[in-house]
Amino acid sequence: MIQYSLKCEQGHSFDSWFQSASAFDKLQAAGHVACAVCGSADVKKALMAPRVTASDKAAEEPASPQQPLSAPANPAEQAIAEMKAHVEANSDYVGGDFAQEARAMHLGDVPERSIWGEARGDEAKALIEEGIPVAPLPFTPTRKSN
Known part of the structure; x- marks a missing residue:
């Protein structure tokens, strides 16, 4: 695995x-690398400093993290964390039934409400082709059921 610092055409930085x-080169060439903030596919590698230890002793001791792993490391991660909290608090998680629920609401078979869940790529494409408004979310569910 390799970690890259990236920057989009709008100046947003993210890792x-x-x-x-x-793998990065292939994904970038195919347009699958996008800015975590604005979604732009015009993303380039940013200048990165190598991680070098000063002594053998430093290499033996694990570095203390600057932040807990669960804390957002930058404004983009903070915005995503806030979005996730808002979505989880204000909508129903329907899991793998997302496509069926969204379609049923669109057709008027069930009352409309805010939902989120999981859908395969072909299911999401079919919803879009049917004119059903959907959007991908930049996070995974905290829980798998309500």
């Missing part, structure tokens, strides 16, 4: 992990 340098 992302990739399986390898060539």
